[in-house]
Amino acid sequence: MVLIQRPILLALMFCVLLTGCITAAKAVRLDSPQPARVAVVMEFPDRPEIGVAPDSTVERINREVQERNLVPTVVDSSEFSKVFETRRTTEQRLGFLRPEGTSDWVLLLETQVRFYSLLSGKYRWDISGTVTLVAPDGEQLSAPLNLAAFLDFDHQKEAEALRYAEVAIAERAGQVVDRLLAGRETP
Numbered sequence: 001m002v003l004i005q006r007p008i009l010l011a012l013m014f015c016v017l018l019t020g021c022i023t024a025a026k027a028v029r030l031d032s033p034q035p036a037r038v039a040v041v042m043e044f045p046d047r048p049e050i051g052v053a054p055d056s057t058v059e060r061i062n063r064e065v066q067e068r069n070l071v072p073t074v075v076d077s078s079e080f081s082k083v084f085e086t087r088r089t090t091e092q093r094l095g096f097l098r099p100e101g102t103s104d105w106v107l108l109l110e111t112q113v114r115f116y117s118l119l120s121g122k123y124r125w126d127i128s129g130t131v132t133l134v135a136p137d138g139e140q141l142s143a144p145l146n147l148a149a150f151l152d153f154d155h156q157k158e159a160e161a162l163r164y165a166e167v168a169i170a171e172r173a174g175q176v177v178d179r180l181l182a183g184r185e186t187p
Contacts (some may be wrong), residue, residue, distance in 0.1 A: 004029070027068050027177075028177070029171070030070065033070070034069070036065055036071060036105035038074050038075065038109075039075040039080060039093075039097055039124050042111050043111065043121065047087060048085045050080070050082075051077075052159070053077070060166045062074065064170045064171065065161075068079050068181060069118065070107075074140060080097070084104045093108060098134055104136065105135060106134040107133050107177070109132075110129045112128050113124050114128075123156065126149075131172050131173050139184075140180075141176055143175065146168065149161035
């Protein structure tokens with residue numbers, strides 16, 4: 001019995017030690033800091049107005065962007081909310097955020113948060129959307145965003161669902177930046 005337990009314990013210890021060797025992927029960084037305009041849009045499926053994303057979500061996204069040597073400037077929702085009620089496509093919104101002659105990077109996160117159902121005493125919200133990054137030369141990359149948020153109380157709504165998923169949203173934004181930067185030649 002003891003002879004059987006020893007190899008199992010050694011194998012278990014080996015696996016535990018290996019997990020300590022796993023490192024997170026390093027962020028791809030620009031050689032020098034460059035400005036980036038960041039806009040986080042929260043849409044509603046049942047009404048045309050644009051909501052305000054939670055500050056903590058925007059801050060977490062900014063940290064991901066800063067790790068890549070981009071200097072984020074958050075576009076205030078009061079600047080785009082009325083305009084985006086009528087401009088519903090990503091291209092129209094990017095045209096507003098990046099007028100002709102602009103040489104900044106633009107990161108646009110479009111989210112749509114909708115209630116899904118009550119599951120095992122938790123309120124499930126679905127978060128879908130798109131993360132789009134546009135380089136100064138016009139090259140752009142988009143990635144879909146599909147997440148679930150599980151909230152405890154009925155009074156928690158869209159903003160709380162975004163706050164619940166903010167880590168995953170920020171990581172997806174970082175992945176999009178990494179993918180676009182990794183494919184570019186250094187100037």
